[in-house]
Amino acid sequence: MNMTAAPAVEPRHGLGLDWNTSGPGELRRRIRAGRYSGHTGGLARGYVQANLAVLPAAYADEFARFCQRNPKPCPLLATSEPGSPRLPELAADLDLRTDLPSYRVFRNGEPDGDVASIGDLWQDDFVAFALGCSYxxxxxxxxxxxxxxxxxxxxxxxxxxxxxxxxxxxxxxxxxxxxxxxxxxxxxxxxxxxxxxxxxxxxxxxxxxxxxxxxxxxxxxxxxxxxxxxxxxxxxxxxxCGVTPQVALRAARPHIAITHTPAHMLVTDVRNASLAVG
CATH class of the missing domain: 3.30.2040.10 (PSTPO5379-like domain)
Known part of the structure; x- marks a missing residue:
């Protein structure tokens, strides 16, 4: 497999960006351009971050049921249409192929490396799931x-x-x-x-x-x-923890699946406050 290696981790300073207060769109643009590949904890304050799982459509219904039966580790926020790298309810400009700082690739249930983008791996039958994150x-x-x-x-x-x-x-x-x-x-x-x-x-x-x-x-x-x-x-x-689905993916052994690299999350335009109850 010809995978593009993830770029070296950029520091959170020195890029002309206030990491604590800049909006999620600016952070995604930096990630998309390869200018940041570090973990996202504490970044884009005020906005929801999400775990990501991408797998072939033949596995999507079973994975959705796994999430429904285990809402504590797998709180489902959004699901894509088959083949679409978009989740417009989370961010209008979001591209799941480029907008996370690091992705983990699984083949037949085994980790096959972390990559900076997944455009060359994307398939027409992929379904993406965004799940809530403790950040x-x-x-x-x-x-x-x-x-x-x-x-x-x-x-x-x-x-x-x-x-x-x-x-x-x-x-x-x-x-x-x-x-x-x-x-x-x-x-x-x-x-x-x-x-x-x-x-x-x-x-x-x-x-x-x-x-x-x-x-x-x-x-x-x-x-x-x-x-x-x-x-x-x-x-x-x-x-x-939202890494639980990665363990479940390993058990299901799809020929290919992609997740976020732990701690390198999908940063959305949804406000944290909108998820609070009571």
Whole structure:
């Protein structure tokens, strides 16, 4: 396969862009032009970011059922028409082939590299799914005064593969992947309250403390993302994670499938506030 290698990661400064306040359209244009290929946590403040899964139409109905049966890790925001790289309800100018900073390609269920764009891989029968991402509720946590260590140090939120089984659908099955953030006990209560208002971006945590209870043997070693620092007096808090569908794709083994590279998300024009309930 002739894949275009992802460009080197650009710094978040020095590009004439205010990363925290510039709109999502400007960020997508930079990505499309190959000027930014890093992770998107904390960027385009105020706007929804999404996980991406692209697979042949023959697998689309089963994957949609998998999402419907597992709304915590797979909160479905939008689905494309077969063959279309557009999701106009998320952004009018969005091109799914170019507008993510990095894509992960799977062949027969196995990872086959990360690439900067997927125009040369796009097929007429591809169906794309955009799923909610915890980056949206992270902004609500920060706005409420809670500290997120990975935001402060520019790292990627740690993710873990648990022993919790998702509800299967046809060829798709998976254990639950979770993301972790640690807080003081008082802030844990606030984090639960805040994220409960965002069910379309994973909602409330699935587990508090005691990582061994969900099959995480060593919390200091992330399965994906960066290894965490849990300070004395803090409790690890676990949310369902949108990397779960990547595990399900591996189980279904389509001849080709494409997702976002973890932490390199689809940035939309939808406001985070529009997803809040209550």
């Amino acid at each position: 949206s509720f992270e902004e609500a946590l920060v706005d409420a005064g809670l500290s997120l260590r990975h935001w402060n140090d520019g790292s990627v939120c740690p993710m873990y593969l648990t022993d919790i089984e998702c509800a299967p659908a046809g060829r798709f099955h998976s254990r639950l992947v979770v993301s972790m953030r640690s807080f003081t006990p008082a802030d844990v209560i606030r984090a639960v309250q805040i994220t409960s208002r965002y069910p379309r971006v994973h909602g409330a945590p699935v587990h508090l403390g005691m990582p061994e209870r969900i099959g995480i043997e060593n919390i200091e070693r992330a399965w994906q993302g960066d290894d965490p620092v849990v300070a004395p007096g803090e409790m690890p808090v676990f949310w369902a």
